[in-house]
Amino acid sequence: MKSKLTVINISGPDHPGITARLMQCLEEHQVKLYDIGQNVTYELLSLSFVIKVLPGSTVLKDLLFEATEMGMKLDYKEVDRLDSALNRESYIISCISPKNITPEFMKDIAGLLASHQINIKRMDNLRPKTFQSIDFQVELKAKQSELDIIKQGLLGLSQTHGLDLAMIKDNVWRRNKRLIVFDMDSTLIQSEVIVEMAKAHGVGDKVYDITERAMNGELNFDQSLTERVALLKGLPTSSLEGLLDKIKITDGVEEFLKTVQKLGYKTAIISGGFTFFAHYFQKKLSIDYAFANDLEVSQDKLTGTIKGEIVNAEKKAVLLEMLSKQENLNLEQVVAIGDGANDLPMLAKAGLGIAFHAKEIVKKEASQHMSYGNMASILQFLGIPPEV
Template identity: 45%
Template sequence: MTIVVAAPKRTMPSLSPLETYLAETGAAIVSRDSCPVPTTLDDRRSCQLWRISASENQLSRSRLAAIGDEQKIDINLQSSEQRLRAYRLAVFDMDSTLIECEVIDLLAERAGVGEQVAAITERAMRGEIDFDQSFIERVGLLSGLSSAVLDELLSSLPFVEGGRELMLSLRSLGIKTVIVSGGFDFFASHVAAVLGMDGYLANTLAIADDKLTGEAVFPIVNADTKRERLLSLVGELGVTAEESIAVGDGANDLKMLSAAGLGVAFHAKPIVRAQADYRVSHTGLDSLLYFLGHRGELAQ
């Protein structure tokens, strides 16, 4: 077993709480090694790999994550099988995963319905209301917004830290990268191009006379669509679902995360953190690299 520890700072904080927990469970620390990080992030990132002699049932993933949360670092437990697996596909949500915003909320602000739409988005991402119905309702509130706003927002999208480094490294490892988003394809195409990704699937905004019509375009990319797209990509590549990675933050990502061989909750809502085997809550997207088991193979 390997414990992967990632911190959003150059110097790793004291890990004595982790040592104490391992001692309490009877897990033996075989080795502790520093893990290489992308050179562009080495001033604000540190990573350690702890080789542990223990069974997977001996340690609690949620307890390890809680210890990390107390120190604002990410601590994940990984089996040797998952660590050494040759992944071939990585599928990503977009909003609040690859970019630091929910685009539909930004559009709503420009339409003067920001608070109303943001509240619906939050409830949908927490799994409190049906995604399809929430999507139809939110898009409806955008009716009449000038399509020129789309281009204005496109130029200022805030990308998540570590995303560029992650995609560069995944490409170097021959891993196909795809966006599967409940957001909008106008923005997904741009994000995929900037990050050098292989493709995208997202919802379409209906526009007429240079204005958003407020009508939802079916089929809506929802939780089922995300899972189905991951599995269809797996089939196209001729690999197994175990050889895929999925990353997301919202309740509509859960089915996709559970279908993948490595499902990662990234700065996710509580319902997603509670169900995902892997959680990244305090560092950037580059932390996915530290799960891949390719020591020294990061693209610098």
């Protein structure tokens, strides 16, 4: 008679000493332990472990006796081999909702995963006081094409239920991010500064139209920026100072930055906007680095041209990679957050790229998106608990 791998599940009211007592029983029987995991929900325990039961062993009988004495239920089943999921990749599907999560959403996401033959291994409510966030741990072995289909399904659920979903590989890099890179306009701040500058110069409508088309990817960024800056020729630099008080920081940015800076993350602005504003918000928010376009000035007025190389989509990605090398980081340790089409290469280059309240074309192309929560909600995607 051969020894058999056996999965044991212990369930019932949680109290101190349960695991210690059961492990003592295994020790007395000299049983090999292959795996263990537990979960406690509202003081109800579910503890599972895998052991090898030798022929003639009474370990199951003794475990049942111990469990019964502690007021617990014991179930077991024999398996031929260890879980095949050991050869699969683990992902966290992170959900953040502006209102309580509903049974309808839970039904829909469970159905989506089931349609791809994906089992939910674990669910965690990260904010027990309100049921507005939940992480699903899943394991799968899928090609990139299937992952893309799953992510499109999650995007559909996000839009249907008005909440944010991200599917993030649950590996050593998830909780080891060290650099956060922000786009500035409509990401770190609520405005497109070039539009505000244009309003102050009486060309607001013209610049707004070009800006929207550029951010949607309809126009070449370099050409559109050159055209817009030319319309600003003659704008006094004193007008830029006057705009600073009108520009609002995006909701949740200060909480987000306070948390990641306390944890030692480096932060950066990489913007297709302008250095005057990027350096101002760098100082105001204690951000480590800032890169943007430099406007040429003559006699305290804008000349309508840009000095040096334009910070476009490709340059943003180059700067992100440069910063990661400068900080001796793997690109997997970098987070990039942006909203426009010119942010896509930067988002793709980073280990975690998040389209933040982005244009539709950007949401479809980016690997992750945040469309309903504020900036601080991204902390959950990083595996940072809300109390930090």
